[in-house]
Amino acid sequence: MPYLQDGRPVNMVFNPLGVPSRMNVGQMFECSLGLARGLLDRHYRIAPFDERYEQEASRKLVFSELYEASKQTANPWVEPITHT
Incomplete structure (x- = not known):
């Protein structure tokens, strides 16, 4: 089972081939916001x-x-990579 740098297990592993066929972009946003929520200890509606x-x-x-x-956790891997 994969785990994060601090030892916590990951909640979800993305398969890049499964995203277009089984997920939509909104679900990826939900998962990403869930990651940020866990790191920032916030709740969203x-x-x-x-x-x-x-x-x-x-x-x-x-x-x-x-x-x-x-920025708050000093984990640069959390920030999404953007291509211009």
Whole structure:
């Protein structure tokens, strides 16, 4: 069973081939936000269809929380890699 650097077991292992066929992007955002929640010890309540408030609101929330979690925990692997 894989584990994190501090010894905690991981909750989910992604198979890159399984994501397009079995998951949607929203589920990946949920898992990423769950990781940030665990590291920051926060709770979130997200309304469905939050895109009506702002374009790509879900993505912005998840990436900002992952960035904050990476800063607070000094774990650079938490921050998502972005390609331009």
